[in-house]
Amino acid sequence: MNEFAMYASDLLDGRKALVTGGGTGIGKAIATGLSMAGADVVIAARRAEVLDETAAEITAMSGRPVTTDLVDIRDLDTVTALAQRQGDIDILINNAGGQFPQKARDFSPNGWRTVIDLNLNGTWNMVQAFGNIMLDAGGGSICNIVATVGRGIPGIAHSASARAGVVELSKTLAYEWGPKVRINCVAPGQFRTDAYDNTYEEGVGDGFVEQPLPHVGHVSDIANAAVFLVSPTARFITGETLYVDGGLTVQGPMSALPPGGFPERNEPSPHR
Numbered sequence: 001m002n003e004f005a006m007y008a009s010d011l012l013d014g015r016k017a018l019v020t021g022g023g024t025g026i027g028k029a030i031a032t033g034l035s036m037a038g039a040d041v042v043i044a045a046r047r048a049e050v051l052d053e054t055a056a057e058i059t060a061m062s063g064r065p066v067t068t069d070l071v072d073i074r075d076l077d078t079v080t081a082l083a084q085r086q087g088d089i090d091i092l093i094n095n096a097g098g099q100f101p102q103k104a105r106d107f108s109p110n111g112w113r114t115v116i117d118l119n120l121n122g123t124w125n126m127v128q129a130f131g132n133i134m135l136d137a138g139g140g141s142i143c144n145i146v147a148t149v150g151r152g153i154p155g156i157a158h159s160a161s162a163r164a165g166v167v168e169l170s171k172t173l174a175y176e177w178g179p180k181v182r183i184n185c186v187a188p189g190q191f192r193t194d195a196y197d198n199t200y201e202e203g204v205g206d207g208f209v210e211q212p213l214p215h216v217g218h219v220s221d222i223a224n225a226a227v228f229l230v231s232p233t234a235r236f237i238t239g240e241t242l243y244v245d246g247g248l249t250v251q252g253p254m255s256a257l258p259p260g261g262f263p264e265r266n267e268p269s270p271h272r
């Protein structure tokens with residue numbers, strides 16, 4: 001079975017889709033899924049060579065041409081220029097992003113700013129540049145790739161904050177742009193892309209045996225969620241965040257005892 005061919009091959013016929021960070025990992029998977037569903041896909045990021053290789057790979061699978069373009073989402077001038085070249089899109093996937101893991105108490109001011117700038121301001125640059133064009137042109141659909149916000153993500157407080165900002169931005173724009181533009185988010189759990197493995201050497205571990213679906217996800221799981229959300233199949237859905245995390249965020253501490261077991265009833269809290 002082809003994991004990227006879950007939908008009809010003409011589901012997105014006649015639609016043009018742009019995926020930021022589409023040269024690698026999750027973005028590449030989403031671009032593949034869109035192309036397999038019939039969209040004309042543009043992948044955009046900073047490294048031309050990576051993009052070109054990926055475009056050729058996707059075309060070999062889907063039989064459809066894939067265009068590449070350059071952008072640094074942190075640099076508004078390059079975003080504006082991209083919007084001038086590729087503004088006629090129907091679908092925008094904001095996938096470019098990332099962070100470094102560090103305890104919050106150790107963040108430097110510039111470290112914090114850098115991650116917020118990439119994931120919140122960078123996404124906003126893209127959303128406003130392309131959203132405005134979609135509004136003027138009559139409509140479109142946007143999907144932002146975030147992370148499993150809502151319960152906190154220890155080790156990446158900067159990114160968790162930025163992604164929560166994107167979720168709230170998306171809900172707000174769902175109101176403001178409602179009649180014309182749908183905007184949703186996909187929240188991946190942990191997916192073993194090259195970038196993930198390079199960044200989190202010991203990240204994939206015990207957590208997975210406790211989550212309701214106790215295995216690592218495949219990038220096509222994200223792609224299929226994103227394709228669904230930007231397709232007419234999801235035409236009555238906007239402002240939503242779809243968690244694709246094997247149930248990680250419902251795993252919770254329900255079955256775990258606190259260290260040392262439960263305290264006696266009515267014992268005062270040890271916290272000040």
Ligand SMILES: CCCCCCC/C=C/C(=O)SCCNC(=O)CCNC(=O)[C@H](O)C(C)(C)COP(=O)(O)OP(=O)(O)OC[C@H]1O[C@@H](n2cnc3c(N)ncnc32)[C@H](O)[C@@H]1OP(=O)(O)O
Nearest residue numbers: 098099100101102108110111114147154155156195196199
């Ligand atoms: C902990 C478990 C979490 C599990 C959940 C995981 C969910 C998410 C998973 C993923 O996202 S998988 C993909 C993972 N890969 C990435 O995200 C890599 C992407 N990261 C980057 O591309 C870069 O790190 C960056 C965030 C874009 C920053 O790169 P940039 O070149 O712009 O920064 P610099 O100019 O080098 O530095 C700016 C500033 O930030 C500080 N800094 C950078 N890296 C680190 C680091 N590893 N540790 C600590 N601090 C770092 C750097 O020192 C600078 O600050 P100052 O020194 O000037 O104060």
Ligand SMILES: NC(=O)C1=CN([C@@H]2O[C@H](COP(=O)(O)OP(=O)(O)OC[C@H]3O[C@@H](n4cnc5c(N)ncnc54)[C@H](OP(=O)(O)O)[C@@H]3O)[C@@H](O)[C@H]2O)C=CC1
Nearest residue numbers: 021024025026045046047072073096097098190191193195
């Ligand atoms: N893998 C996982 O488990 C999870 C991933 N995520 C998020 O999903 C997204 C994809 O992750 P993943 O595929 O694993 O990681 P990758 O690092 O492979 O993907 C990030 C992509 O974004 C591009 N990119 C990075 N910075 C910029 C920029 N400033 N402007 C334009 N493009 C940029 C990169 O290409 P280039 O360097 O050529 O610009 C790269 O293709 C990220 O936002 C990540 O944080 C969220 C939760 C979990």
